[in-house]
Amino acid sequence: MARPSNTQERRRQILAGFRDVLAERGYDGATINDIAKAAGVSAGLLHYHFADKRAIMIALVDDLSVESAERLGAALALSPVEPAARLDAYLGARLRPAGEAAAVSLACWVAVAAESLREVEVRRAYERAIKAEVERLTPLVEAALQAVGREASEAGAIAAGLMALVHGYFLLGTASPWLIPPGSAYEQARRTARGLIAGGGEDGRL
DSSP, X not given: OOOOOHHHHHXXXXXXXXXXXXXXXXHHHOOXXXXXXXXXXXXXXXXXXXXXXXXXXXXXXXXXXXXXXXXXXXXXXXXXXXXXXXXXHHHHXXXXXXXXXXXXHHHHHHHHHHHXXXXXXXXXXXXXXXXXXXHHHHXXXXXXXXXXXXXXXXXXXXXXXXXXXXXXXXXXHHHOGGGSOTTHHHHHHHHHHHHHHHTXXXXXXX
């Protein structure tokens, strides 16, 4: 496997520093000097790789999307083959990541969502990331629907609803973490998914 170029390594370094500053201070509070310091580079070198802070933000959205796909791939590789279990694995990958890096990523997703309301280019990048996420989730929903004998025509709407739930938990988990008991986000999302797949049955079992 070819080694990453120096440019790729520098960009990754800057994005890693930006993550930390963004998670701690938000987009408005993340200055170029602070980002450069966190990345261990000069402000001039940062500007060599990125035109401005918005360009770093857009690159970060793509980075977060790739990270999400990799986490899901790892979770599915360890999951049983049953459709219900694979859907659970998706929700677990999104709502049960552990460690400081995962907490930073979650805070970055929230900051990206907030900035997407103000910046058109950030919104387009965010839309691409969410679209890719829904496209990864939809086949899992389709398989779960088919496993209980239901048509897959609602899979897209159910996937979008679950995506809204996941990102709603991201927001609450960052803004008001006291509202969400530990472990409850995954469990509630799992129950919601099972109810949607069952079509409103009494016990929501797949």
